Amino acid sequence: MSETTPLLSDPERAQNRRLSRLIQQDDDARSIVKSHVSVEEQAMAGSTIGERLAYNDYTTIDWLHDLVKDSHRLRNIHGNKSLRGQAIAIFDASSGWIAAALIGALTACVAYLVDIAAATVSDWKLGHCSTNPFATRESCCSSATSSSEPVTECAAFREWGDDYGMRFGVYVGLALVFGVISGGITMVTMSELPSAGVREAEGKDDGEEQEMVPAGKVMYMAAGSGIPEIKTILGGFVIPDFLSLKVLVVKAIGAVFAVSTGMCLGKEGPFVHISTCVGYLIASLFPKYRDNGRKMREMLSAACAAGLSVAFGAPIGGVLFSYEEISTYFPRKVLWRAFLCSAVAAMVLKELNPTGTGKLVLFETNYGTSYSAIHYLVFVVLGIAGGIFGGVFCKLNFLWSKTFRKYAIIKNYPVFEIFLIVLATALLQYPNPLIREPGDMIIKTLLVDCKTEDSVGSWVCQNEARTDGHWAYVGWLAYGTLAKLVLTIITFGIKVPSGVIIPALDAGALFGRLLGQYVSGISPGIFAMVGAAAFLAGVSRMTISLCVIMFELTGELEYVIPHMIAILVAKWVADALGKEGVYDLAQNVLGHPFLDLDHSLGNIQMQDVLVEELVPPEHTMEQITIHIPTSNKVRREVLEEKLVQLESRGLMDAGLVLVQNGQMLQGYLAEGELNFGLRELGKLYSKDAEVRLLGDAEEGDFDLSSFVDRTPMVVCAKAPMEYAVEMFGKLGLRHLMVTEEGTGRLVGVIIKKRLVAYLDGLKH
Known part of the structure; x- marks a missing residue:
C-alpha cells in the first residue's frame, strides 16, 4: 500500500497534461509566427485585413495593406508620451530625410569612381599617358607643359604606334577584351526567376477558354540599364536580389568596361540602377522601410532621382525623370525627399569633381548668338x-x-x-x-x-x-x-x-x-x-x-x-x-x-468589355475556392491539396477565396500565408487536424484565421473593365473579388498578374 495519497485523480492529471500541451502548443505557434512576422503585422492579427508575411519573389505588394500597417506603426510610436518615446518619434519622422541624404551622398561617391575609371580605361584603346598611365587623356594633356597644344595632339599622351594599322588593331583588340570582361562579370548575376509572368496554356482547342500558366525565365540582374526592372519594382512587383550589394558592385564594374568598349551604350541608365541599389541598402537599415513594401518604394523613387542627378549633373532633371518616367506612386513627400536626395548627390559630386572642371555642367556651351523665328x-x-x-x-x-x-x-x-x-x-x-x-x-x-x-x-x-x-x-x-x-x-x-x-x-x-x-x-x-x-x-x-x-x-x-x-x-x-x-x-x-495605367486605359476604352471577362475558368475557381462549414474549420488535407494546386500554377501571389452560406464571400487567404501556416505552424499539429479559418480561435486550435483578409476589395461582374484597371492601378491592389450582379455571390477573383497578362494581350 502506498504511503502517499495522490492529490489529483488520473482523469484530472490527464486533463492537466492535455491543457499544458495545448498551452505549450499555443506558445510554440506564437513563437513561430513572431519569428516570421513583423511587430506591425502581429498587431494586425485581430483586424479585418489580418497578418501578412514578407513578400516573396515576383509577387505583388499590397499597397492598401501596407498603408494600414504603417498606420499601426505610427500609432504605436506616437502613443508613447515618455521622453524616450518622443525622441524615438522625432527620429522616426526625420529618418526619411536622413536616408535620402545618405543615399544621395553614397550614390555620388560610386558615380565618381565609375566616371574616373571609365574615362581612364576607355582612353587605353587609343594610347597611354607617359606621365601617369592611370590618367585620362584629357587630364594628361591638361597637365602637359605646353598649355597651347590641342588636347587631341598633346605630346604627353602617346598613341599605340605610329601607323594606322597598329593603332586600329590595338583599338579593336582592347575593345574585345573589355567587352568579354564586362560580359563575364555580368554573368555572375544570372538568376532563374520562378515565374516572371503568365502565358496562355498550350494545347487548347479553339473556342476553349485559355488557362493562364506560369512563364518563368532566366535573368541577368546587372545587365541593361535596369530602368525597366525598376519601373516594375516601383509598380508593386518584387524582383529577388535585383537591388542587392552584389548587383551594385557588378553593375558598377561592368559599366566601366562596357562603356570602355566604345559600344553604343552609356553608363547613365546604369547609374539609375546603381542609385536604386544604394537606396534599397540604405533604406533597409531603417525598420519602417525594411518591413513595408509601400514605404520602401517611396524611398526607391527618391533614390532614382539621384541616379540621373549624378549622371548628367542635373539635380532638377533627375527629380522630374523619376516622377515622369519611372515612378508609379509619387506623393508630395516623395517629391521633397527626391529633391533632397538629388541635391545632395549633385553637391557631393561637384566637390569630388570627376570632370576636373569644378562644375556640374558637363557640356557647357555659350553660343552667344540667338535664334530667330525662321x-x-x-x-x-x-x-x-x-x-x-x-x-x-x-x-x-x-x-x-x-x-x-x-x-x-x-x-x-x-x-x-x-x-x-x-x-x-x-x-x-x-x-x-x-x-x-x-x-x-x-x-x-x-x-x-x-x-x-x-x-x-x-x-x-x-x-x-x-x-x-x-x-x-x-x-x-x-x-x-x-x-x-x-x-x-x-x-x-x-x-x-x-x-x-x-x-x-x-x-x-x-x-x-x-x-x-x-x-x-x-x-x-x-x-x-x-x-x-x-x-x-x-x-x-x-x-x-x-x-x-x-x-x-x-x-x-x-x-x-x-x-x-x-x-x-x-x-x-x-x-x-x-x-x-x-x-x-x-x-x-x-x-x-507592369501595369501601365495610361496605355492600359487607352486599350480598354476601345474594347467595351466588362469585368466578368477576367473571371477565371470554372475549374480554376474550384481549385482556389474553399467552402467553409458552420464550424469555421476545414480539414488540413483539403488545404494541403489546395496549396499543391496553387503552387502548380506558379503565380505565387495567388491564394484561396473563402465562401460560406451559398458562395457568399468571407475572406481571402494568400498562398504565402497558407504555405507558412501548413509547413511551419503545421509541424505542431497532427496531420488529421482541422484548421480554423474564420471565427474566434479556441485554445489549442490550429488557427490560420489571423492570416485571412476578411475585407477584400470587391467589384460587380457587370462593371466596366475600366473599373478594374483603375482599382488595380490607383489603389495598388493585389487581388480583387468579383461578385454576381444582384445577389452578391462570389463568381471569381482577379489577381494583378492575370490583369497584366490580359492587357498585354490587347497590345498584339
Whole structure:
C-alpha cells in the first residue's frame, strides 16, 4: 500500500497534461509566427485585413495593406508620451530625410569612381599617358607643359604606334577584351526567376477558354540599364536580389568596361540602377522601410532621382525623370525627399569633381548668338527626324530582340553576342574620327562653338572652316548618324550594364550638326544640341524632364523653347509610329509584369468589355475556392491539396477565396500565408487536424484565421473593365473579388498578374 495519497485523480492529471500541451502548443505557434512576422503585422492579427508575411519573389505588394500597417506603426510610436518615446518619434519622422541624404551622398561617391575609371580605361584603346598611365587623356594633356597644344595632339599622351594599322588593331583588340570582361562579370548575376509572368496554356482547342500558366525565365540582374526592372519594382512587383550589394558592385564594374568598349551604350541608365541599389541598402537599415513594401518604394523613387542627378549633373532633371518616367506612386513627400536626395548627390559630386572642371555642367556651351523665328522650322525638322529615329529604333530593336536573340547560340552564350557586337562596333566606328571617342566625348565635340577661343585645334571646327565644301566631313556626319542608329539597335539589350540615353544623344547631335551645315548665320552646335534632345525624346518619350536635363546639361537656358518644340514634335511623331517607348518595350521583351495605367486605359476604352471577362475558368475557381462549414474549420488535407494546386500554377501571389452560406464571400487567404501556416505552424499539429479559418480561435486550435483578409476589395461582374484597371492601378491592389450582379455571390477573383497578362494581350 502506498504511503502517499495522490492529490489529483488520473482523469484530472490527464486533463492537466492535455491543457499544458495545448498551452505549450499555443506558445510554440506564437513563437513561430513572431519569428516570421513583423511587430506591425502581429498587431494586425485581430483586424479585418489580418497578418501578412514578407513578400516573396515576383509577387505583388499590397499597397492598401501596407498603408494600414504603417498606420499601426505610427500609432504605436506616437502613443508613447515618455521622453524616450518622443525622441524615438522625432527620429522616426526625420529618418526619411536622413536616408535620402545618405543615399544621395553614397550614390555620388560610386558615380565618381565609375566616371574616373571609365574615362581612364576607355582612353587605353587609343594610347597611354607617359606621365601617369592611370590618367585620362584629357587630364594628361591638361597637365602637359605646353598649355597651347590641342588636347587631341598633346605630346604627353602617346598613341599605340605610329601607323594606322597598329593603332586600329590595338583599338579593336582592347575593345574585345573589355567587352568579354564586362560580359563575364555580368554573368555572375544570372538568376532563374520562378515565374516572371503568365502565358496562355498550350494545347487548347479553339473556342476553349485559355488557362493562364506560369512563364518563368532566366535573368541577368546587372545587365541593361535596369530602368525597366525598376519601373516594375516601383509598380508593386518584387524582383529577388535585383537591388542587392552584389548587383551594385557588378553593375558598377561592368559599366566601366562596357562603356570602355566604345559600344553604343552609356553608363547613365546604369547609374539609375546603381542609385536604386544604394537606396534599397540604405533604406533597409531603417525598420519602417525594411518591413513595408509601400514605404520602401517611396524611398526607391527618391533614390532614382539621384541616379540621373549624378549622371548628367542635373539635380532638377533627375527629380522630374523619376516622377515622369519611372515612378508609379509619387506623393508630395516623395517629391521633397527626391529633391533632397538629388541635391545632395549633385553637391557631393561637384566637390569630388570627376570632370576636373569644378562644375556640374558637363557640356557647357555659350553660343552667344540667338535664334530667330525662321529657325523654328529647323527645330520642327529636327523634331520630326528625332521622332522617326525613335520610332524606327523601338520597332527594329524589338524585332531584333525577338528574332536574333532567340537563336540558341546567342541565347545560351550571351558573351558571344557581346563579342560580335563589340567587333562590329569597333570596325565601323574607328575609321570615323567623329564617333571613335566614347559617347560623352562625341557630344562634347559636336556641341562646340567654333567662334570661341576654346575651339582652337578642334577637328570639327577645322573641317567647318574649310572653303572647299568639306564634303568628306559632311559624309562623316551622315555616316555617323546611320552607324549610331544601326549599332544602337543591335546593342541595346545585350547582357552588359548599358543604357540608351547617350547613344540617342550622340545620333541626334550628329544629325543636328549635319543639318546645321546648311543653315547660315547661326552656330551648328545649337542644332546639334536641339537634335540630341529630339532624338532622345523619340526613343524614350520623355518630355518635361528631358527639357530640364538639356538646359542643366549645357547651361543654355535661352534655348528652352527650341528644346520644347523639338521634343514635342519628336514625341508626336514617335507616338504615331508606336505608342510605347524603349523602356516599355524592354519590359515586354524581358517579360516583366507592369501595369501601365495610361496605355492600359487607352486599350480598354476601345474594347467595351466588362469585368466578368477576367473571371477565371470554372475549374480554376474550384481549385482556389474553399467552402467553409458552420464550424469555421476545414480539414488540413483539403488545404494541403489546395496549396499543391496553387503552387502548380506558379503565380505565387495567388491564394484561396473563402465562401460560406451559398458562395457568399468571407475572406481571402494568400498562398504565402497558407504555405507558412501548413509547413511551419503545421509541424505542431497532427496531420488529421482541422484548421480554423474564420471565427474566434479556441485554445489549442490550429488557427490560420489571423492570416485571412476578411475585407477584400470587391467589384460587380457587370462593371466596366475600366473599373478594374483603375482599382488595380490607383489603389495598388493585389487581388480583387468579383461578385454576381444582384445577389452578391462570389463568381471569381482577379489577381494583378492575370490583369497584366490580359492587357498585354490587347497590345498584339
